[in-house]
Amino acid sequence: MMRLDHLPNQRDNEHVVLFLRRHWFALLTIATAFVLLVGAPLAAGFYFQETILDWLAHPVIGPLFTILASIYFLSIWLFAFLEFTDYYLDTWIITNERIINIEQEGLFNRTASELDLAAVQDTTAEIRGILQTIFTYGQVYVQTAGEKGRFHFKNIDNPEHVKELVTRLVEEDKRRISMLGAGSHGKIKSVIK
Amino acid sequence: MFELPNIDLPLYVFLVVFGAYMVFYVLYSLFNIYHLVRYGVYGFGLYLIVTVFTGGTILLVAGSTFLLLEYNWMLPISLENATEFYNEDLFPAL
Numbered sequence: 001m002m003r004l005d006h007l008p009n010q011r012d013n014e015h016v017v018l019f020l021r022r023h024w025f026a027l028l029t030i031a032t033a034f035v036l037l038v039g040a041p042l043a044a045g046f047y048f049q050e051t052i053l054d055w056l057a058h059p060v061i062g063p064l065f066t067i068l069a070s071i072y073f074l075s076i077w078l079f080a081f082l083e084f085t086d087y088y089l090d091t092w093i094i095t096n097e098r099i100i101n102i103e104q105e106g107l108f109n110r111t112a113s114e115l116d117l118a119a120v121q122d123t124t125a126e127i128r129g130i131l132q133t134i135f136t137y138g139q140v141y142v143q144t145a146g147e148k149g150r151f152h153f154k155n156i157d158n159p160e161h162v163k164e165l166v167t168r169l170v171e172e173d174k175r176r177i178s179m180l181g182a183g184s185h186g187k188i189k190s191v192i193k
Numbered sequence: 194m195f196e197l198p199n200i201d202l203p204l205y206v207f208l209v210v211f212g213a214y215m216v217f218y219v220l221y222s223l224f225n226i227y228h229l230v231r232y233g234v235y236g237f238g239l240y241l242i243v244t245v246f247t248g249g250t251i252l253l254v255a256g257s258t259f260l261l262l263e264y265n266w267m268l269p270i271s272l273e274n275a276t277e278f279y280n281e282d283l284f285p286a287l
Contacts, residue, residue, distance in 0.1 A: 001230060001231065001232075001233060001234075001235045001239070002232065002233070002234050002235065003234075003235045004234060004235075019234075056260075059204075059264065059265065059268055060204065060268070060270055062263075062264060063204060063207055063261060063264040063266070064207055066257065066260045066261055066264075067207050067208075067210070067211045067257075067261070070211065070253070070254075070256075070257035070260075070261075071211065071214050073253055074214075074218055074250070074253050074254070074257075077246075077249055077250065077253060078218060078221060078222065081222070081225060081246045082221075082225060084242070085225050085228060085229055088229065088233060088242065089228065089229070089232050089233065091234070102232070104228075104232070107221075107224060107225060107228065110232070
């Protein structure tokens with residue numbers, strides 16, 4: 001279990017600034033699919049109530065129908081839970097020193113990566129389409145100097161704000177590192193003297 | 194003329210299929226819960242999610258069991274009589 005006050009490989013003076021998951025619209029999509037998949041057969045069952053009751057009363061069709069219905073509803077429940085887990089485990093953690101990107105793809109694929117804020121070269125926020133504009137969610141791309149150095153914050157809430165925050169934190173981190181460098185440089189100089 | 198052999202199958206064969214599905218369901222659920230607990234962020238929400246899922250599963254399985262207990266599972270289904278189920282009794286309301 002991950003604790004936000006005790007991150008993996010946490011450094012001295014490092015603290016979490018922002019913890020991100022996908023926008024709640026992703027949850028709404030899962031909930032809508034769940035309600036439709038459960039509601040449609042229930043509504044059909046209510047409409048064809050007499051037929052269903054006849055089927056249930058039949059000594060052979062009744063148990064077969066009950067088993068099929070049970071398998072169907074249990075599968076929908078499991079599917080919703082799997083989708084929710086995928087949403088829940090996709091996280092981005094921004095600290096004052098680095099960005100941690102944890103992505104769950106299905107049940108068997110998981111990617112965890114991190115990058116130092118000082119290595120960030122460019123940050124882009126992107127809001128596309130009518131839904132993203134109305135609900136203020138979108139993408140943030142964090143670009144580094146490396147070849148594979150691109151982090152993608154998918155469908156997060158308020159990407160403009162996140163972009164500004166990351167830019168500010170990058171500047172602060174670079175300033176901190178240059179001050180540390182200047183400090184250590186000074187120390188070496190004093191040793192040489 | 195070709196004639197189908199008359200095979201009698203007990204109704205509980207369907208229960209075996211349901212049992213196999215339940216084994217798959219339980220294994221998949223446990224694996225998913227393990228993922229949540231192992232990689233999820235510590236907090237009340239995590240326990241709530243696992244409790245809601247487990248509660249929902251228990252309700253669904255209990256409801257299914259309650260309905261399935263009503264039937265006589267030793268009833269044999271013969272291939273000869275299978276065509277009896279495929280008639281207008283299947284859709285009486287139509």
